Amino acid sequence: MDILSSLGGGFGVALQPFNLVLALIGCFLGTVIGALPGIGPVNGIAILIPLAFSMKLAPVEAMILLTSVYYGTMFGGRISSILLNIPGDAPAVMTCLDGYPMALKGKAADALAISAISSFVGGTLATIGLTICAPLLAKAAIYFGPPEYFALFVLAVVAVGGVGGANPAKTLIAGMIGLVLSTVGLDPASGQPRFTFDSYELYDGIDFVVAAIGLFAISEFLMFLADKEGGQAKRLPVGQIRSSFRDLIFPAATLRASALGFVIGVLPGAGATMASFLGYTLEKKISDKDGTFGKGDPRGVAAPEAADNAAAGGNLVPMLTLGIPGSGATAIMLGMLVTLNIQPGPLLFERQPDLIWGLVAALYVSNFILLVLNIPLVGIFARLLTIPTRYLMPVVVVISYVGVYSISNSAFDLLLMTGFGILGFGMRKMGFSMIPLVLGMLLGGPMEQNLRRAMQASGGDWAILVQSPLSVGLHLATIAMVAAAIFYELRRRRAARPAVE
Amino acid sequence: MSDRIVGLGLMILAAWYGWSAGHYEADFSDPVGPAIFPQVLAVLIAVLGLWLVFRPDPEPRWDGGLVLVVQAASIVLMLAYALLLVPVGFVLATTVLAGVLAAMLGARPLPAVVSGAAVAVGCYVLFTHGLELALPTGTLFAGG
Numbered sequence: 001m002d003i004l005s006s007l008g009g010g011f012g013v014a015l016q017p018f019n020l021v022l023a024l025i026g027c028f029l030g031t032v033i034g035a036l037p038g039i040g041p042v043n044g045i046a047i048l049i050p051l052a053f054s055m056k057l058a059p060v061e062a063m064i065l066l067t068s069v070y071y072g073t074m075f076g077g078r079i080s081s082i083l084l085n086i087p088g089d090a091p092a093v094m095t096c097l098d099g100y101p102m103a104l105k106g107k108a109a110d111a112l113a114i115s116a117i118s119s120f121v122g123g124t125l126a127t128i129g130l131t132i133c134a135p136l137l138a139k140a141a142i143y144f145g146p147p148e149y150f151a152l153f154v155l156a157v158v159a160v161g162g163v164g165g166a167n168p169a170k171t172l173i174a175g176m177i178g179l180v181l182s183t184v185g186l187d188p189a190s191g192q193p194r195f196t197f198d199s200y201e202l203y204d205g206i207d208f209v210v211a212a213i214g215l216f217a218i219s220e221f222l223m224f225l226a227d228k229e230g231g232q233a234k235r236l237p238v239g240q241i242r243s244s245f246r247d248l249i250f251p252a253a254t255l256r257a258s259a260l261g262f263v264i265g266v267l268p269g270a271g272a273t274m275a276s277f278l279g280y281t282l283e284k285k286i287s288d289k290d291g292t293f294g295k296g297d298p299r300g301v302a303a304p305e306a307a308d309n310a311a312a313g314g315n316l317v318p319m320l321t322l323g324i325p326g327s328g329a330t331a332i333m334l335g336m337l338v339t340l341n342i343q344p345g346p347l348l349f350e351r352q353p354d355l356i357w358g359l360v361a362a363l364y365v366s367n368f369i370l371l372v373l374n375i376p377l378v379g380i381f382a383r384l385l386t387i388p389t390r391y392l393m394p395v396v397v398v399i400s401y402v403g404v405y406s407i408s409n410s411a412f413d414l415l416l417m418t419g420f421g422i423l424g425f426g427m428r429k430m431g432f433s434m435i436p437l438v439l440g441m442l443l444g445g446p447m448e449q450n451l452r453r454a455m456q457a458s459g460g461d462w463a464i465l466v467q468s469p470l471s472v473g474l475h476l477a478t479i480a481m482v483a484a485a486i487f488y489e490l491r492r493r494r495a496a497r498p499a500v501e
Numbered sequence: 502m503s504d505r506i507v508g509l510g511l512m513i514l515a516a517w518y519g520w521s522a523g524h525y526e527a528d529f530s531d532p533v534g535p536a537i538f539p540q541v542l543a544v545l546i547a548v549l550g551l552w553l554v555f556r557p558d559p560e561p562r563w564d565g566g567l568v569l570v571v572q573a574a575s576i577v578l579m580l581a582y583a584l585l586l587v588p589v590g591f592v593l594a595t596t597v598l599a600g601v602l603a604a605m606l607g608a609r610p611l612p613a614v615v616s617g618a619a620v621a622v623g624c625y626v627l628f629t630h631g632l633e634l635a636l637p638t639g640t641l642f643a644g645g
Contacts, residue, residue: 225575
């Protein structure tokens with residue numbers, strides 16, 4: 001009952017006309033960003049953050065805008081998967097497998113409708129899951145003191161990127177570099193400038209938004225120069241829906257994939273891409289009796305789309321309740337909350353119920369808007385896909401520069417952003433994950449402050465860090481995840497060696 | 502080889518970072534102080550850098566030749582844009598930036614220039630009138 005009345009209050013916030021308009025704009029932009037290959041959820045959200053600032057949005061309004069963009073990208077990615085056989089963003093890769101064959105058979109409209117409906121179901125179920133789980137997790141707030149927060153942030157930075165399958169040493173390095181970057185600026189406890197090279201521009205630290213836009217959007221452009229797919233992709237026509245409504249919903253496949261996707265989303269380190277992959281694989285295992293998967297089976301469209309939208313909702317659970325994002329896109333949103341002086345975490349539910357519940361209610365609203373936008377208006381989005389990327393990517397670069405300029409009005413930050421773009425490019429080329437770096441930058445400050453607060457309380461006795469069962473448990477989880485990552489890496493190397501030599 | 506170079510670079514960075522952290526002094530009430538957290542990081546980074554030197558991944562595929570030149574040129578262009586945006590003004594600087602970047606991605610000269618100008622003017626109108634952002638109008642030619 002408690003949840004229902006809070007949610008009711010949330011709808012009071014979400015249904016205010018201005019917030020509805022923001023959700024509508026966010027859903028539209030999100031679908032476009034998701035649909036256009038080359039702009040994924042992470043860099044799409046990153047380049048929109050400055051706009052949220054320059055529009056002087058209140059925290060709840062900014063979050064409604066960004067989360068509807070986030071949900072929108074999950075809807076949009078499927079459009080180019082189905083019509084172009086090019087995923088609009090990483091989670092939509094699996095949708096190509098059966099979506100494009102359906103379009104080849106002239107059933108593009110059906111595939112788009114099926115994926116929109118299963119996206120809606122997945123997203124809505126995940127939002128229900130979020131509504132139920134998040135307050136429960138937030139109750140853990142009372143058990144969190146400085147030592148536990150320290151342990152939590154260590155877990156987030158060290159372990160979250162670690163299960164992605166990349167070289168764990170490189171993942172750790174990326175996290176450490178992020179932490180190093182977070183120490184630049186005035187030390188809040190002692191007031192001393194650290195690592196600022198006596199440059200007053202660095203006294204406030206490195207702006208997270210500047211770093212994120214450079215790392216994701218500018219590096220994406222540099223990667224793009226190498227690929228040179230600047231032309232116009234061949235798009236299949238959308239056509240008319242040919243099946244009856246009954247044949248557009250696949251309840252079993254959608255529900256299974258939604259549940260799986262939500263759980264994967266809640267787990268740290270695994271995002272929508274893994275969810276859609278596993279959702280597709282699971283459905284193929286269960287339903288592919290006649291070998292129709294990969295040849296245009298509608299269940300192969302429904303399952304990954306339900307899973308990735310459910311994971312997107314699941315990702316918000318640890319981000320909002322514990323302040324540890326599980327994916328790049330949620331990390332960027334967390335960064336924006338921190339920039340707005342809101343520290344997500346267990347206390348958020350007590351201190352800012354309007355923000356949290358308004359946001360949760362807005363998620364239901366955006367899901368509904370997205371369903372409405374995506375079935376009748378899908379032709380408009382499909383038409384946007386014919387814009388050649390050679391004209392589109394420069395726009396992304398320009399918006400990145402305008403965005404950063406609008407925050408700081410300083411050429412220094414523009415140069416810094418370009419530098420982060422080069423760093424991000426090098427990291428991507430060499431197989432470093434950028435998400436731990438972003439997390440390190442975000443969480444480094446609170447990590448160090450909580451460490452110092454804990455040590456002040458204990459008078460310099462390090463044992464305080466492992467005195468509560470919760471902090472011990474969190475440290476053990478960190479160790480277990482690092483150990484697992486190292487184990488997989490060693491096994492991978494052993495398996496790879498005969499092939500190399 | 503790239504991994505080994507990065508590993509070595511990280512060790513140098515860690516040494517400098519840990520060494521400069523040693524200059525920061527703590528208050529009485531702060532047993533950890535501003536130095537220890539960076540110093541712990543420095544040690545960890547040095548160890549991880551050493552690991553990269555001895556156990557590098559297979560060499561990534563670096564782009565050679567023309568691609569590398571174009572990438573370097575685009576970086577120079579973006580740095581120049583960052584420095585010249587305020588003096589030159591948004592519309593002119595952006596026309597050049599967006600136009601040249603489009604050409605780098607394979608657009609022919611005329612469409613590149615037209616698209617650059619369209620992006621610049623479109624963004625200018627959208628941001629200054631739609632979002633009320635003050636974009637630089639340029640001081641170089643306006644005599645301001």
